[in-house]
């Protein structure tokens with residue numbers, strides 16, 4: 001049998017996504033498993049920078065202890081990664097980091113009920129207008145912590161608004177809280193990638209902060225060996241990148257990572273008709289009532 005291979009570039013298929021402006025509000029929570037999940041190339045850092053620029057107060061929740069991320073022993077990796085996560089959060093203008101410290105990559109036996117209760121408690125404490133996290137409905141994410149925390153977060157966002165769920169929280173003076181908006185991301189290089197429904201435009205300053213926050217994670221990114229290898233490969237072709245002249249391999253590695261972050265922000269922007277962007281699965285609290293938006297667009301009048 002003769003096989004016909006048809007290669008279709010994705011860029012031809014992808015239509016620009018609708019642009020969503022973050023709503024005005026006061027507080028947001030970023031709920032993620034790992035120290036660096038708020039600063040990945042495939043989303044969050046730019047939107048976080050935009051939200052704090054708008055005056056939002058933001059908090060980062062790290063659900064795992066990141067003990068396996070980095071070249072050191074478990075406790076040492078945990079401590080370095082938490083410190084770098086706090087530094088990255090400060091660069092993005094956030095207030096601070098909560099760490100649940102569940103065991104990194106071994107979260108499958110973590111009781112979902114307990115993880116969910118922790119998230120519900122913090123949602124009720126901070127009463128966020130926006131929650132940012134991984135998309136639990138993504139096609140596939142090979143990282144078990146991403147799947148576990150995404151599920152707990154999605155459940156918690158709904159359940160935090162129910163008075164019969166964890167009524168013991170009300171003894172602390174808390175009240176049920178319904179989260180109006182969610183921006184969810186997923187890796188684009190696993191499985192079938194990520195189906196996004198919205199693009200968020202970023203300013204140049206947002207992208208600069210996203211780049212700086214990303215490279216704050218020195219324990220896992222910006223390896224000097226990578227910079228050495230890039231230089232060796234260029235040299236083998238008789239080339240060099242003048243911008244890296246005079247830099248140590250450590251400095252060059254940070255710069256190279258920043259090129260990538262700048263590129264990916266431009267790329268998402270170009271695909272969606274703006275200079276810089278990130279893409280998300282966006283849902284608001286009325287997503288289950290699509291007829292409502294259509295009715296309001298047609299019938300709402302100024303008071």
Ligand SMILES: [Zn+2]
Nearest residue numbers: 033034037146
């Ligand atoms: Zn992660």
